[in-house]
Amino acid sequence: MSEIREETVRIYTGPILMAEALVGRLEEIGIVPIVRDDQQNAIMFGSGSNYSDQIRVFVREDELVRAQPIADAFIAEIEE
Numbered sequence: 001m002s003e004i005r006e007e008t009v010r011i012y013t014g015p016i017l018m019a020e021a022l023v024g025r026l027e028e029i030g031i032v033p034i035v036r037d038d039q040q041n042a043i044m045f046g047s048g049s050n051y052s053d054q055i056r057v058f059v060r061e062d063e064l065v066r067a068q069p070i071a072d073a074f075i076a077e078i079e080e
Contacts, residue, residue: 011071012057019055034058
């Protein structure tokens with residue numbers, strides 16, 4: 001049995017609405033990112049920690065070359 005291990009790279013951390021917008025752009029070019037919401041996890045598992053505005057977006061390492069320019073342009077737009 002072969003063991004295939006795909007690494008992921010975080011390309012964005014921020015508010016959920018911005019993360020969803022970035023996910024939409026990535027999906028338009030065929031990349032399905034991984035979204036991690038630690039606030040929701042904290043609520044579900046009873047943690048008292050506050051992770052608001054900490055939605056993280058990850059892509060597979062092999063998709064980073066295509067995803068990074070999209071993420072960079074998106075971040076530049078929202079910082080204007």
